[in-house]
Amino acid sequence: MKRFSNLGRIAMVVLSINIIFAIISIFLPSSFYAEPCCDSFISPSLHHLLGSDDLGMDIFYQIVHGSLISLLIGISTAVISGIGGSLLGILAAYKGGKTDSIIMGVCDVLTALPHLPFIIVLSVFVGSGLNTIILVISLLSWVGPAKMIRAKVMMLKNEKFIVAAESYGGNFFYITFVHLLPQVFPMVSVSMFKIASHAIIAEASLSFLGLGDPTSKSWGLLLNHGISFPGIYFTDYWKWWITSPLIMLILLILALSFIARDFEMILNKKL
Amino acid sequence: MKRFIIVLFAILTINFLLPRLMPGDPFLTLSAEDGFTSVQYSEQEVQDLKEYYGLDKPIATQFIEYYANVLKGDFGRSIFYNESVNKILLRKLPWTIFIVLSSLLIGCIVGLSLGILSMINRNKNFDKVFYTLIITVSEIPSFLIGIAFLFIFAANLGWFPLSGGVSAFTEPSFSLAYIEDILSHAFLPIITMSIPSIGQFYILSRSSMITIISKDYMVTGKAKGLSKRRLNIFYILKNSLPPIISRVFLNIGHLFASSILVENVFAYPGIGTLMKESVLKRDYPMIQAIFLIIAMLVLLMNYLAEFINGKIDPRGSKYEKIQ
Numbered sequence: 254m255k256r257f258s259n260l261g262r263i264a265m266v267v268l269s270i271n272i273i274f275a276i277i278s279i280f281l282p283s284s285f286y287a288e289p290c291c292d293s294f295i296s297p298s299l300h301h302l303l304g305s306d307d308l309g310m311d312i313f314y315q316i317v318h319g320s321l322i323s324l325l326i327g328i329s330t331a332v333i334s335g336i337g338g339s340l341l342g343i344l345a346a347y348k349g350g351k352t353d354s355i356i357m358g359v360c361d362v363l364t365a366l367p368h369l370p371f372i373i374v375l376s377v378f379v380g381s382g383l384n385t386i387i388l389v390i391s392l393l394s395w396v397g398p399a400k401m402i403r404a405k406v407m408m409l410k411n412e413k414f415i416v417a418a419e420s421y422g423g424n425f426f427y428i429t430f431v432h433l434l435p436q437v438f439p440m441v442s443v444s445m446f447k448i449a450s451h452a453i454i455a456e457a458s459l460s461f462l463g464l465g466d467p468t469s470k471s472w473g474l475l476l477n478h479g480i481s482f483p484g485i486y487f488t489d490y491w492k493w494w495i496t497s498p499l500i501m502l503i504l505l506i507l508a509l510s511f512i513a514r515d516f517e518m519i520l521n522k523k524l
Numbered sequence: 525m526k527r528f529i530i531v532l533f534a535i536l537t538i539n540f541l542l543p544r545l546m547p548g549d550p551f552l553t554l555s556a557e558d559g560f561t562s563v564q565y566s567e568q569e570v571q572d573l574k575e576y577y578g579l580d581k582p583i584a585t586q587f588i589e590y591y592a593n594v595l596k597g598d599f600g601r602s603i604f605y606n607e608s609v610n611k612i613l614l615r616k617l618p619w620t621i622f623i624v625l626s627s628l629l630i631g632c633i634v635g636l637s638l639g640i641l642s643m644i645n646r647n648k649n650f651d652k653v654f655y656t657l658i659i660t661v662s663e664i665p666s667f668l669i670g671i672a673f674l675f676i677f678a679a680n681l682g683w684f685p686l687s688g689g690v691s692a693f694t695e696p697s698f699s700l701a702y703i704e705d706i707l708s709h710a711f712l713p714i715i716t717m718s719i720p721s722i723g724q725f726y727i728l729s730r731s732s733m734i735t736i737i738s739k740d741y742m743v744t745g746k747a748k749g750l751s752k753r754r755l756n757i758f759y760i761l762k763n764s765l766p767p768i769i770s771r772v773f774l775n776i777g778h779l780f781a782s783s784i785l786v787e788n789v790f791a792y793p794g795i796g797t798l799m800k801e802s803v804l805k806r807d808y809p810m811i812q813a814i815f816l817i818i819a820m821l822v823l824l825m826n827y828l829a830e831f832i833n834g835k836i837d838p839r840g841s842k843y844e845k846i847q
Contacts, residue, residue: 260656361527362534367781367822370799370815377803378542454665458785461667462800476671480789486679486686499671503664510663 261515264508271505274320286314286470294490303493307482312475316497319472322383323505326456326471327449330390335445338395342402343433347410347425357403360396368393372455373464381459383466390455394448401444402437409436439520446513450506457502472498528827535819539812540590544583599813604805609813613795617817620787620794624779626714631721632772638722639729643760646734655730662723667785670716674789677712684712687791713790717782721775728771732764766836773829777822784818 257265278286289309290301297304303312345356372389379385409415409432418428459465460473463481467474475498485491579586593600599609638658645651661669678684690706736742737760745755787796795814802810 358530362531365528365531365819365823365826366535366538367777367818369781369784370818373784373799373803374542374811374815377806458665458667461785462788464800464803480671486675491675491679495671495675499668503668506665507660507663 256519257515258511258518260511264511264515267504267508268512271320271324271501271508274317275324278318278321281314281317285311286318294488296489297493303497304490306478306490306494312494312497315470315475316472316501318470319475319498319501320505322469322471323453323456323502326383326387326390327453327509329387330394330452331445331449333387333391334395334448335398335441337391338398339402339434339437339441340429341395342399343406343429343437345399346403346406347429347433353403356399360400363393363396366393369455369458372459373462376459376464381464381466383469386456386459386466387452390452394451397448398441398444401440405437405440406433409433443513443516443520446509446516450509450513453502453509454506472502476502525827528823531823532820535816535823536591536594539816539819540587542815544586544808594816599816600809602802602807602810604802604807604810609809612798612810613813613817616793616795616798619792620780620783620796623710623713623717623787623792623794624776624783626710627716627718627721628772628775628779630714630718631775632725632768634718635722635725636729636768638726639733642726642730643733643737646730658723658726662720662727664720665785666716666720666782667789669719670713670786670789673712673716685709688793709790709792713783713786713792716789717779717786720782721779724771724775725768729764729768732767733760736760736763766833769836770829770833773825773832777825780818780821 287310289305290311291305291309293305293307293309295301295305301311301313303316305311306315341356345353372393375389375392376386379389415428415432418432423431456465456471457473457476460469460471461477461480463477465471465473476495479485479491479494479498482490482494485495581589597610599613601607602609602612605612642651642654674686678686685708688709690702690709742755742759745759750759783794784796784799786792787794788800791797795817799811799814801807802814
């Protein structure tokens with residue numbers, strides 16, 4: 254914690270608030286955010302911190318629940334593509350030859366594709382449930398860690414301790430899990446923060462367009478719902494209805510990127 | 525070059541396969557009233573439509589025909605709009621190209637000037653604050669900035685129109701009022717999209733100029749007694765340009781992709797809003813054509829960026845050849 258910059262510390266606070274919201278949301282009965290609580294369009298008050306939307310649902314609890322969804326998407330995408338990407342990167346570098354060129358070829362295609370249009374098209378094709386969105390975003394995000402890890406393992410694989418492990422009969426899995434993964438893990442963890450932030454942005458974009466999971470109640474969907482309400486521009490409702498998910502999204506995205514940057518700096522100092 | 529052709533082939537294949545694997549039936553959507561799932565087209569009519577679009581043939585034949593048509597530049601007819609896809613695209617593309625190129629121009633000029641200013645003042649405290657500020661703002665996805673702008677400047681302050689590309693019931697003409705109308709509609713989308721570009725150009729130009737300042741030839745230049753202007757223009761600016769020029773091309777690709785969201789925020793009549801509509805309507809030929817155009821544009825820009833970078837800055841490519 255001491256080595257973090259000031260912005261990094263603020264980012265940690267923002268992330269912690271989101272984690273607390275997510276934990277509260279796990280124990281919150283779904284009637285709090287998915288069922289009408291009161292009249293439509295009530296202004297913020299002590300009872301309803303952020304008022305209610307056109308269906309009379311409490312916006313504050315929807316925001317709290319949105320934290321859970323955003324973190325869920327961020328963490329699972331980061332874990333899936335972080336682990337998958339490092340394994341594929343290790344495989345490419347360690348096996349070399351055809352395996353390497355196939356994996357790198359797929360990487361080239363995936364980096365060349367414009368991500369958002371591809372996610373839009375893919376999400377329609379595989380459905381737009383939360384799980385499929387996570388899978389689709391992971392499918393596009395493993396390239397970064399894979400390329401990074403491949404370069405690192407290329408250097409590592411001729412080191413004496415790997416050669417020694419091979420000569421003692423260590424197979425690919427043994428060498429990967431015992432020798433290579435612990436070496437590359439710090440690098441992967443930095444890129445996992447970035448992937449998490451990209452994943453949250455991608456889900457928010459998709460939901461904002463109205464192409465995401467219609468039942469997930471994420472911040473993006475809240476924005477979509479608010480903006481498509483006909484009278485939103487001519488009333489004061491946007492001040493809490495649109496502003497709150499907007500600010501939550503921006504804060505979480507910024508927090509993740511600041512933490513990633515600080516981690517990167519700490520890592521570079523160590524090396 | 526070989527790599528780009530492989531990627532192009534992959535994009536075409538993905539583009540062919542995806543809509544055919546999608547759930548949902550365009551003829552069902554087309555033939556049912558809003559909100560009802562009852563079918564109005566008879567079996568025979570659906571059969572005729574499938575025949576017309578070639579959807580009844582084996583998948584391999586469709587695949588070959590698809591390639592042939594794309595090579596001819598023929599994307600077929602839109603299922604929902606019942607009009608040639610090319611015609612719709614020609615109508616919508618100019619709007620998107622207009623905001624993309626304008627935001628590129630603003631992003632490049634403002635970003636570069638800020639980068640130069642920041643390089644000159646690089647050791648001062650306010651530059652550090654400024655640098656952090658720009659990095660922070662450029663991390664925010666543009667459509668979120670767009671929503672904020674929409675509500676602050678258009679809805680609350682009323683400085684700009686809320687949505688669309690031009691006011692309703694205005695006839696296209698070369699009058700001042702018409703041009704003003706178009707510009708006032710395009711202003712917020714352009715500014716929204718140029719903010720991330722400004723950040724990118726700023727960071728890139730600042731860092732590449734700061735690396736150049738510490739190079740040995742700068743010391744030599746100074747020792748030779750060259751004038752400050754000569755040093756600034758021929759030594760610093762000229763040597764920092766190659767990465768900036770290749771970034772211009774990369775940025776066009778990014779801007780096209782991000783215009784999908786920004787256009788939807790402002791209901792701007794470009795291909796972004798068209799794409800969302802066609803996905804909701806399951807309009808296969810339309811989705812395919814838009815995805816293909818954006819993907820090919822991004823690919824072409826990546827290729828140009830690499831090509832031009834190799835041409836104007838031969839250091840990189842020679843180094844690769846030696847290795």
